[in-house]
Amino acid sequence: MKKQNTEKKTESEACSDKNCPFHGTLKIRGRTFTGIVGSTKMRKTANIEMERTGYIRKYQRYEKKMTRIKAHNPDCISARQGEKVTAMECRPISKTKKFVIIKKQV
Numbered sequence: 001m002k003k004q005n006t007e008k009k010t011e012s013e014a015c016s017d018k019n020c021p022f023h024g025t026l027k028i029r030g031r032t033f034t035g036i037v038g039s040t041k042m043r044k045t046a047n048i049e050m051e052r053t054g055y056i057r058k059y060q061r062y063e064k065k066m067t068r069i070k071a072h073n074p075d076c077i078s079a080r081q082g083e084k085v086t087a088m089e090c091r092p093i094s095k096t097k098k099f100v101i102i103k104k105q106v
């Protein structure tokens with residue numbers, strides 16, 4: 001088990017997360033996404049929701065589709081539910097987590 005860090009950290013301070021793209025060793029490359037944080041119930045992970053439209057040829061209309069990706073949520077960013085964030089592709093951190101949040105959008 002990892003020791004609980006009781007020290008409070010602000011956004012400008014360096015975090016001890018090795019999967020942080022700014023203070024750790026994680027390299028980011030590839031695609032970027034912008035979406036709304038849906039759920040942050042998992043430890044250091046956020047669900048990011050993006051709405052996209054898919055065309056249905058039979059009815060010649062568009063339907064709304066939701067894409068959800070899991071992204072790593074480092075201590076120095078710690079995005080909360082409902083916030084707009086930008087996530088970037090990185091190496092797979094876990095089985096389903098292949099993105100990391102790089103900034104919050106105000």
Ligand SMILES: [Zn+2]
Pocket residue numbers: 014015016017020021022023024074075076077
């Ligand atoms: Zn950090």
